[in-house]
Amino acid sequence: MCNTCGCNVTDGNRHLLAPAAKGNPVLGGNPAKILNGLLENNDRQARLNRARLDELGVLTINLMSSPGSGKTSLLESTIRRLDGRLRLGVIEGDLETENDADRIRALGIPAHQITTGTACHLDAHLIQGGLDRLDLGQLDILFIENVGNLVCPASFDLGHHRNVTLLSVTEGDDKPAKYPVMFRAADLMLISKTDLLPHLGEFSPERAEGCLRNLASRAPALRLSARTGEGMDDWIAWLSAEHAAYRKLLPARQTLIPRVETEGRKIHALGPEITFRPLAPAG
Amino acid sequence: MHELSLCQNLIDQLTGLTHRNEAIAVARIEVQVGVLSGVEAQLLQSAFTLSKLGTVAETAELVTTVIAPRVVCLSCRAEAEVPPNNLCCPACDSQVTELVRGHELILARVELIRDELSKLEHTNHV
Numbered sequence: 001m002c003n004t005c006g007c008n009v010t011d012g013n014r015h016l017l018a019p020a021a022k023g024n025p026v027l028g029g030n031p032a033k034i035l036n037g038l039l040e041n042n043d044r045q046a047r048l049n050r051a052r053l054d055e056l057g058v059l060t061i062n063l064m065s066s067p068g069s070g071k072t073s074l075l076e077s078t079i080r081r082l083d084g085r086l087r088l089g090v091i092e093g094d095l096e097t098e099n100d101a102d103r104i105r106a107l108g109i110p111a112h113q114i115t116t117g118t119a120c121h122l123d124a125h126l127i128q129g130g131l132d133r134l135d136l137g138q139l140d141i142l143f144i145e146n147v148g149n150l151v152c153p154a155s156f157d158l159g160h161h162r163n164v165t166l167l168s169v170t171e172g173d174d175k176p177a178k179y180p181v182m183f184r185a186a187d188l189m190l191i192s193k194t195d196l197l198p199h200l201g202e203f204s205p206e207r208a209e210g211c212l213r214n215l216a217s218r219a220p221a222l223r224l225s226a227r228t229g230e231g232m233d234d235w236i237a238w239l240s241a242e243h244a245a246y247r248k249l250l251p252a253r254q255t256l257i258p259r260v261e262t263e264g265r266k267i268h269a270l271g272p273e274i275t276f277r278p279l280a281p282a283g
Numbered sequence: 284m285h286e287l288s289l290c291q292n293l294i295d296q297l298t299g300l301t302h303r304n305e306a307i308a309v310a311r312i313e314v315q316v317g318v319l320s321g322v323e324a325q326l327l328q329s330a331f332t333l334s335k336l337g338t339v340a341e342t343a344e345l346v347t348t349v350i351a352p353r354v355v356c357l358s359c360r361a362e363a364e365v366p367p368n369n370l371c372c373p374a375c376d377s378q379v380t381e382l383v384r385g386h387e388l389i390l391a392r393v394e395l396i397r398d399e400l401s402k403l404e405h406t407n408h409v
Contacts, residue, residue, distance in 0.1 A: 155321040177368040181321050184370075216354065216370035216380040272390045274300065277310050279398045 042156055045124035049159025052131060053142070054255045058089075059246045060142040061239075062158055062258070064182065065166035066175075067148030070192040070226055072100045074166065074235075075143055077226035079107045081236055086140040086243060091130040093122040093147045100145065110134055121152035124159055141243060150175065154182040154260075161256040162242060168193040169203040176211035184215045185260040188222065188238060195225035219259075286326040290334035297393065301339045306395035309343040313392040317350045317385040318367045324349050352385030 053060050063071045072092075079088060090111040092100040101113035112133045114126050127144065134142070144160055146153040154163075165186035167175050170193060176183035183189065189212055191205050209221040222238065224231030246256050297309050316324045324347040331345045355362045356372035357379045363372065367385070371378050 151321075180368045180370075181319055184319065211368070213378050214369045214371055216378050216382070218379070272312075273392045274304060275392070275394045276304075276306065276397045277394055279307065279396055 042124045045128055046157035046159040049124055049127055049131060050161070050255060050257075051159075053136065053159065053161075054250060056136045056139075057247060057250055058136050058139045058142050059162075059243045059256070060144060060158075060160040061162050061164055061242075062144045062146055062153075062160040063164050063166065064146045064150075064153045064185075065148060065168070065192075066150050066171060069148070069166045069168035069171065071145050071148070071166060072103055073226040074190070074192060074224075075104060075145065076107060077229070077232060078143075078236070078239070079104070079109050081229075081232055086240070087138055089134050089136075089139040089142045091122075091127065091134070091142065091144045093126070093145060095120070095147065110138075116147060120147050120149045121156055122146050122158060123156045127158045127160075141239065150179040150182045154185040157258070157261050160258065161246060162187045163258045163260070164188045164190060166190045166192045167208055169197050169200050169205070171203075173203045173205070173208040174211055176208065176215060180215055183212055184217060185258065186212070186217065186219050187259055188220055189217075190235065191221060191223040193225060193227075194223045194230055195228045286322060286330040287334060289322065290327065290330040293331070293390070294334050294338050294340055296390075297340050297343075298338060300393055301395055304395055304397075306397045307339075308396040309340040309393065310396050311344045311346065311392075311394040312340070312390065313346045313348065315348045315350050315387055315389040315391050317387040318352055319382070319386045320388045322388055348391075350384050350387060353383050354380035355383050356380050 050060075063074070065071055075090060082088065088109050090101070090104045090109060092104065092111060092113045094100060094113070094115060095117060096115055098113045098115075101111040104111035112130045114122060114130055116122065116126070122144065130144075136142070144158060163185050165183060165188075167173075167189060169191065172178070176189070189209075191208055194205070197203065197205075205221075205223055212219065212221055220238065222231060222234045224235050226232070242256070249255055293312075293314075297312070301307070301309060314327065316322050316327065327347060328345060331340075335341050335343055351364050352367050352370060353362065353364050354370050354372065356375060356377050358377035359372060359375040361372055361374035362383070363374065365371070365373060370380055370382060372380050
């Protein structure tokens, strides 16, 4: 999460801070999550989002990375490569502009742009608004292109099924070591812009993957270039396999949950210990 | 900062706990902050200093305990404290480990102030 700005309050969850929300239902339920109150509200909405997506069988992938590591280019290339074999939709998150959604719509794919203003991540309430604006029954896969940021987005469950984190070769190959919370959340790491590798001798894909493995992550690490198409087949194969696995789970009322979210559910088991002290005598 | 929002929720919860336990104020709270929780203990302290003003926690002391990452190795079963960006098993180098501590954000203890002598020795768990 972001430690420098007001990023935890977005247009999507602002209403939870209003006085009417003060009687927070978390209060009596799971006391150990007390401090996590705001995230608990987010997590509850995330569960609703996921149930809604599962009802319609829409595999939802959260794309996260630094700004400029090629998320939108990857989506454009993916759309072209799939060529209608899977029906795609996109929710775009940016602080300002419709630019990214326009790029997706230009390829005939439904896209909804969320502009977050100053908030540097998407949350489950913002996504709920985005889901309302897409015809989910017509989709196989929904991509959520999160706000470019390696800190905050990792901490918010959106109700999606898989986290994909991009690391472009124009960045440092030690990013997974520098941003462990983000890269630990990845169900797949994509090393992007590999066509630039010949010009960037200091970036080692092996070292980047080594940093990921040091986080005890078993997530696959694929290398690709959206521009040249190199490695795109592996990405499409991963996507198709995840979609097939997801669809298989649905009849049994099961679903996919990002690995890091399943882990979070194991903690917060006990409530706080309450003790008392007397009012200090005056004087 | 988002720590402020978290504190606002914490204050709401403390207000509820204070009333439910017939106390008049909060004396002290202890919060465990995992290094991999995405929350900075120091920023939580600053945010709490601001958030508690004019509430039941106005004079409360916040004690944060930073919890270092701890893994259990699924290969050799060793358990060890590890740095946040190296969660491999220090005993056998295995990358197949499970994080057991260090991702938590837990309100562990709350000490409330009561005005009645009869309730002095009362201690319970909510």
